Amino acid sequence: MVREEVFVRCKAAIATIPLPQVDATDRGEPRGPLIVTSEIPGPRSQELSARLSQYQNADAVQFFVDYERSQGNYVVDVDGNVLLDIFTQIASLPLGYNHPRLIKAMQKPENLATVINRPALGSYPPIDYVERLQTSLLSVAPPGLRQVQTMGCGSCSVENGMKAINMAYQRRIRGPRPYTEGEMGSCLVNQSPGSPKLSFMSFSNAFHGRTMGALSLTHAKWYVKLDFPVPEWPIAPFPQLRYPLEEFVRENHAEERRCLEQVRDLIYTWDKRGEPVSGICIEPIQGDGGDNHASAAFFQGLQDICDETGVYLMLDEVQTGGGVSGKYWAHEHFRLRHAPHVVAFSKRMLSGGFYFADELRPTEGYRIYNTWTGDPTRLILLEQVIKEVMEKGLMAKAELVGSYMLDGLRVLQSEFPGVLSNARGLGTLCAVDVRDSDTRAQVVRRMRNRGVNLGVCGAVGIRLRPSLLFKHHHVDIFLDKLRTTIAEM
Numbered sequence: 001m002v003r004e005e006v007f008v009r010c011k012a013a014i015a016t017i018p019l020p021q022v023d024a025t026d027r028g029e030p031r032g033p034l035i036v037t038s039e040i041p042g043p044r045s046q047e048l049s050a051r052l053s054q055y056q057n058a059d060a061v062q063f064f065v066d067y068e069r070s071q072g073n074y075v076v077d078v079d080g081n082v083l084l085d086i087f088t089q090i091a092s093l094p095l096g097y098n099h100p101r102l103i104k105a106m107q108k109p110e111n112l113a114t115v116i117n118r119p120a121l122g123s124y125p126p127i128d129y130v131e132r133l134q135t136s137l138l139s140v141a142p143p144g145l146r147q148v149q150t151m152g153c154g155s156c157s158v159e160n161g162m163k164a165i166n167m168a169y170q171r172r173i174r175g176p177r178p179y180t181e182g183e184m185g186s187c188l189v190n191q192s193p194g195s196p197k198l199s200f201m202s203f204s205n206a207f208h209g210r211t212m213g214a215l216s217l218t219h220a221k222w223y224v225k226l227d228f229p230v231p232e233w234p235i236a237p238f239p240q241l242r243y244p245l246e247e248f249v250r251e252n253h254a255e256e257r258r259c260l261e262q263v264r265d266l267i268y269t270w271d272k273r274g275e276p277v278s279g280i281c282i283e284p285i286q287g288d289g290g291d292n293h294a295s296a297a298f299f300q301g302l303q304d305i306c307d308e309t310g311v312y313l314m315l316d317e318v319q320t321g322g323g324v325s326g327k328y329w330a331h332e333h334f335r336l337r338h339a340p341h342v343v344a345f346s347k348r349m350l351s352g353g354f355y356f357a358d359e360l361r362p363t364e365g366y367r368i369y370n371t372w373t374g375d376p377t378r379l380i381l382l383e384q385v386i387k388e389v390m391e392k393g394l395m396a397k398a399e400l401v402g403s404y405m406l407d408g409l410r411v412l413q414s415e416f417p418g419v420l421s422n423a424r425g426l427g428t429l430c431a432v433d434v435r436d437s438d439t440r441a442q443v444v445r446r447m448r449n450r451g452v453n454l455g456v457c458g459a460v461g462i463r464l465r466p467s468l469l470f471k472h473h474h475v476d477i478f479l480d481k482l483r484t485t486i487a488e489m
């Protein structure tokens with residue numbers, strides 16, 4: 001069957017599925033989940049997966065989505081199942097599906113040329129680009145940072161943040177003198193002095209992406225790393241805290257002190273080895289690695305060590321940024337003494353990129369560069385997202401809904417102590433552990449068949465990443481279905 005035929009057939013089949021019920025009070029969102037197939041993925045999803053498998057490995061596909069019909073917090077699959085989405089495209093939809101404000105922005109004729117003509121931003125930016133940056137990314141820049149560079153994805157943002165750090169580190173050593181012929185020649189054959197022996201520190205269980213630099217900092221999942229050669233850079237232990245944090249203050253403090261001591265030791269060891277640490281990369285809350293938290297004091301201590309040793313600090317806010325923590329940037333909760341040197345973002349910011357300290361600004365063009373370096377269309381959308389977040393007070397709401405969800409998870413974990421544990425969260429960045437990975441897989445599968453789409457993290461965590469439109473009644477639906485699911489198991 002030719003591709004066009006399949007497409008027409010699928011569209012025709014999907015068109016026969018009744019539209020989800022609409023709740024007029026909630027911007028056209030369905031009233032709740034609606035399940036029409038015995039298992040998800042349903043038959044149409046499976047058929048499309050089989051077809052996709054002809055051309056690529058499709059094992060990671062969960063189900064095919066009808067993006068036209070998905071609305072707000074509800075994702076609609078191609079079989080007509082309506083699911084409450086608490087994973088939101090791997091934590092990357094700030095306002096859920098088909099937000100009217102974003103639709104309106106894309107329908108404006110004056111935005112058409114930006115959508116159609118994707119520019120090589122580093123060299124041919126559009127007329128309104130400076131203004132777009134100001135009204136979007138710069139309007140929510142982390143306190144103390146006013147330089148920004150857009151990128152295509154999260155990995156790319158971390159990767160180029162590392163580059164900016166390494167360049168600044170070398171600039172500090174080199175001083176104002178120009179590059180030598182030796183430096184410029186040796187870097188082309190991966191030799192020093194042009195390719196200096198520097199190292200970059202990361203933490204156990206970190207996830208910073210899949211490009212080679214970012215991958216070297218990633219330690220969360222074997223299948224992300226296996227078979228790729230990466231530099232043997234220092235890996236410090238990320239604190240393994242006990243939850244609830246307020247009940248284990250003394251133990252957690254000791255654990256964090258242990259980790260910080262190792263950070264300091266590693267910096268001195270690698271310095272002596274002749275491969276000094278130029279930068280440290282860390283997530284405010286480790287996401288893929290298991291939703292692992294650390295305290296404000298830990299991050300303050302880490303910044304102190306960086307200041308003491310001249311190491312640059314990069315906070316990877318790819319998963320935590322965008323307001324869901326209750327502040328635009330999760331690291332704002334840490335009350336750091338000054339801004340980190342780099343804050344990497346992507347996902348809910350719709351564009352990848354990084355904010356950086358003035359000191360990290362490259363001194364020549366083309367040093368931080370690629371063909372697109374981002375996409376101004378994403379900034380048009382982000383501008384609207386930020387307006388919605390600010391006008392509707394969505395960060396404060398995320399804080400309230402998040403604490404309601406966390407309270408609910410704690411109640412459930414006391415009802416099912418053998419199954420659920422370690423409920424934790426900041427804003428709506430919540431997670432809970434399940435007894436073991438097999439049980440977790442069952443819980444996630446059954447919840448999906450009940451109409452709730454969840455994410456996972458670490459070995460046994462369930463990761464909750466709702467949109468900023470998630471409300472108390474959505475939490476109730478989620479908790480109610482989780483209770484039923486665990487009770488029946």
Ligand SMILES: Cc1ncc(COP(=O)(O)O)c(C=O)c1O
Pocket residue numbers: 153154155156158207208209210283287288316317318319346347
């Ligand atoms: C903290 C963090 N950094 C970086 C990345 C990589 O982002 P991307 O998948 O867009 O390359 C992710 C992705 O999940 C992430 O969670």
